[in-house]
Amino acid sequence: MTIIKIKIDKIISSGDGLGFLDGKAHFVPQALPNEIVEVQVIENKKGFNRCKLLNIIKASEFRTEPICKYYNICGGCNMQHTIYNNQITIKKDIIQDIFRRNGKIELEDFEFVESKDINYRNRIQLHRGNSGIGFKRRQSNEVVEINNCPLLVEKLNHFILNKSYPNENKITLFSNGINHFIGGKDSEAHAKILNKDIYFNPGGFFQSNISILPKLIDLVNRYVVGPRVMDLYCGVGLFSAFLPESIQSIVAVELDSRVKPFIDRNTNGRNITFFPMSLEEYILRGEHEKSIIDTIIVDPPRKGLSDEVRNFLKHISCKRVIYISCDPTTMARDIKDLNEHGYKLIEFKCLDFYPNTNHIESFGVLDFE
Ligand SMILES: C[S@@+](CC[C@H](N)C(=O)[O-])C[C@H]1O[C@@H](n2cnc3c(N)ncnc32)[C@H](O)[C@@H]1O
CATH class of the missing domain: 3.40.50.150 (Vaccinia Virus protein VP39)
Known part of the structure; x- marks a missing residue:
């Protein structure tokens, strides 16, 4: 179990921080540019190492507290640890x-x-866990059961709390903010976009942030x-x-x-x-x-x-x-x-x-x- 100190140069498309040690790339989830962090190497590959963030020695001025209690375990978000303006940068x-x-x-x-950076998400896919529903853990098939997600429009959070979901392993849901529609159960969904009602199958493709x-x-x-x-x-x-x-x-x-x-x-x-x-x-x-x-x-x-x-x-x-x-x-x-x-x-x-x-x-x- 190797523990090292590393400076993060930038963020790559997966959302991980990237730093170099002896010319080798190290990927560190939840680290930010210019931070100095202590990490544990959890996967040693020929061209790169995957790491787990243990400690932030020098924090970025743009670091903030994640808004979600499941942030460290749920695979849905990976940028909540920095303020919205910095996410854009x-x-x-x-x-x-x-x-x-x-x-x-x-x-x-x-x-x-x-x-808007919260309550924006209209479409989700939920998975059944042992006693509830939730999202998948990052790079895993394990279900992280949730009772709230700050990214979802409120109607979807009500749906999750009410526990009135169908007995399926995978549930696709859409809410237009007023009603919700269940893929495989409701034959059509609709959402007001600009001046029009647009119709679609809630189990098929539709945009997630209306x-x-x-x-x-x-x-x-x-x-x-x-x-x-x-x-x-x-x-x-x-x-x-x-x-x-x-x-x-x-x-x-x-x-x-x-x-x-x-x-x-x-x-x-x-x-x-x-x-x-x-x-x-x-x-x-x-x-x-x-x-x-x-x-x-x-x-x-x-x-x-x-x-x-x-x-x-x-x-x-x-x-x-x-x-x-x-x-x-x-x-x-x-x-x-x-x-x-x-x-x-x-x-x-x-x-x-x-x-x-x-x-x-x-x-x-x-x-x-
Ligand atoms: C990103 S979605 C865009 C849908 C639409 N433009 C919208 O904004 O609602 C991509 C769409 O391409 C379709 N698709 C995927 N592969 C395709 C292919 N090889 N030929 C035609 N359509 C394809 C999918 O079924 C999906 O509806």
């Missing part, structure tokens, strides 16, 4: 680092759209050029539902075919053609060859764009790509590739959809030159 540094290394792009200072969503929709609408748009990885047609009237035709593609009735309802009155299939299949079928497109919106899952989708973007004639991402590492990789094939990143911003955690939502605009 840290996330900006992480993004610039990732884009430098993975994207070969030097990002100038950019806007980071903030969110308080910041209008700002993302605003950004999409500010940068979209028309009149012909593709909404790829479209979910229930959230972006399509709010596109300006000047957009005359929309092609939407989504793998989860169950979204069809929701897209119809959410985009009622729009000229939209929906393809319920993977983008890779859509491309393989050559469906896109019939389309002339001005803007393509992509909002992929964490793994980012596949080779097929990147090749498609390189070869289709389109003025602009709007790239929304929940993983900056894959986004930087994809943007590097698109940059090398005629696209130029003309705008970049982040939105803090997940305060108190390391997760970052990014927004990029690429023009074909």
Whole structure:
């Protein structure tokens, strides 16, 4: 059991602090830049050591008391030990680092759209423990049972306290702040976004922080050029539902075919053609060859764009790509590739959809030159 003293240089995308000793990287959860900490090495790998924080010898001025009593054991949050402004500074540094290394792009200072930092989370997945429900412990299948989470909208905390949950091992829940909906039990959920009720399956994908969503929709609408748009990885047609009237035709593609009735309802009155299939299949079928497109919106899952989708973007004639991402590492990789094939990143911003955690939502605009 090796115990060492180390200075933390920065925070990496996992949220862990990174310090070096004899040239070897040491990862320390819950440590902050410029802190001197005492740690125990718990995993000794060839290129790096994983450590457990034992003692803070010199604390950062930005350190604060976590707001949650489960913070040290629950795997949900990993940034509560620093004040919100510093979380934003840290996330900006992480993004610039990732884009430098993975994207070969030097990002100038950019806007980071903030969110309220507690009671913001509308969608969660809970797991059944021995006597209650809760979240998974970090890097473990063990359930940390909870009776409250400060990140959740109050309605979800009431649900947890009332113990009226279904007898399932995994429970997906959404609350719009007034009602709650249970995945697998309720056939539809709805949330008021801007001036519209948006409908979706509570067991399928929907955004988890609806308080910041209008700002993302605003950004999409500010940068979209028309009149012909593709909404790829479209979910229930959230972006399509709010596109300006000047957009005359929309092609939407989504793998989860169950979204069809929701897209119809959410985009009622729009000229939209929906393809319920993977983008890779859509491309393989050559469906896109019939389309002339001005803007393509992509909002992929964490793994980012596949080779097929990147090749498609390189070869289709389109003025602009709007790239929304929940993983900056894959986004930087994809943007590097698109940059090398005629696209130029003309705008970049982040939105803090997940305060108190390391997760970052990014927004990029690429023009074909
Ligand atoms: C991050 S979500 C975005 C959804 C939507 N844009 C929204 O904001 O509500 C990603 C979506 O991509 C879909 N998806 C994942 N892989 C896909 C693929 N290969 N082709 C098409 N859709 C895919 C998922 O089912 C999910 O709905």
